[in-house]
Amino acid sequence: MTDIHAYEGAPEAEFGDYVALLKPRVMSLVVFTAMVGLLVAPVDVHPFIAFCAVLFIALGGGASGALNMWYDADIDAVMLRTRNRPIPSGRVTRDEALAIGIGLSGLAVMMLGLVANWFAAGFLAFTIFFYAVVYTIWLKRWTPQNIVIGGAAGAFPPMIGWACATGGISIESLLMFALIFFWTPPHFWALALFMKEDYHKAGVPMLTVTHGRATTRRHIFAYTLVLAPFAIWLGLTSIGGPLYLTVSVVLNALFIRGGWQILRRDEDAAIADGYAVEKRVFRLSLMYLFLHFLALLAQDWVGTW
Incomplete structure (x- = not known):
């Protein structure tokens, strides 16, 4: 892999560049789902401990992002949507990214163990390793199953939040994991349908590159069907209820409908309208996950009252 360093005359790194290194948009998902996992757990946690736990989980997520950018700097430089990231643009060196990633990883795991419990800290350490090594370096x-298997890394945060409160794992935390795990492939493959050339140029074996768009469309629809039972099953556990179930049934009906529309699409028609349907389903997938976890919070609040 080509080593990429800040070139002479490159703009000097600013604070925002180091924040970008931590993938703040991805971190926001980590923070939100981990917070929900912690708050809906059947164990009361002191607000200060809860805040610190979520903060250190977020730092662990940011560390994973920095390690991902360190290793992927070569392909980030090729892809249109990533070439302005801090390392390809020359504002931050790969050595800096590696040091930040390792340093924040150690800090996050150690502090989570001290503020919450060591089971949760070990879980966070495993998640960082899974994302940085198993997904980024290997898969x-x-x-082309990189997103399917690697999606586990993004599905662990609510389990870590739950573990911060309870010190363990339960059917509720496993189903929160399943919700994100089975959501990840249709979410990213919908994106890949209209970003195929980026992955092709970078040599990333995304399903659209290795098996084509028609196969990807079938996989997207299949995963929306697999996802729905797990999402609804979560509503039948101790953290579910009628409010969550209503939201989940509506969202899954819309997501399955979107998957069906993608499946039925003719490629020429998709090209003609600029992949409008695929982009709409991708945006729906973002709301799908956010609203499911928001509904869990709302259900917990209603249950408390």
Whole structure:
């Protein structure tokens, strides 16, 4: 892998560049789902401890992002949507990114163990390792199933939040994991349908590159069907209820409908309208996950009252 360093005359790194290194948009999802996992757990946690726990989980997520950018700097420089990231643009060196990633990883795991419990800290350490090594270094460049298997890294945060409160794992936390795990492939493959050339140029074996768009469309629809039972099952557990179930049924009906529309699309028609349907389903997928976890919070609040 080509080593990329800040070139002579490159703009000097600013604070925002180091924040960008931590993938703040991805971190926001980590923070939100981890917070929900912690708050809906059946154990009361002191607000200060809860705040610190979520903060250190967020730092762990940011550390994973920095390690991902460190290793993927070569392909980030090729892809249109990533070439302005701090390392390809020359504002931050790969060595800096590696040091920040390792340093924040150690800090996040150690502090989470001290403020919450060591089971949750070990879980966070495993998640960082899974994302940085199993997904980024191994799966991403090796198999079109990279998103499927690697999606586990993004599905662990609510389990970590739950573990911060309870010190363990339960059916509720496993179903929150399943909700994100089975949501990840249709979410990213919908994006890949209208970003195929980026992955092709970078040599990333995304499903659209290795098997084509028609196969990707079938996989998207199949995963929306697999996802729905797990999402609704969560509503039948101790953290679910009628409010969550109503939201989940509506969202899954819309998501399955979107998957069906993608499946039925003719590629020429998709090109003609600029992948309008695929982009709409991708935006729906963002709201799908956010509203499911928001509904869990709302259900917990209603249950408390």
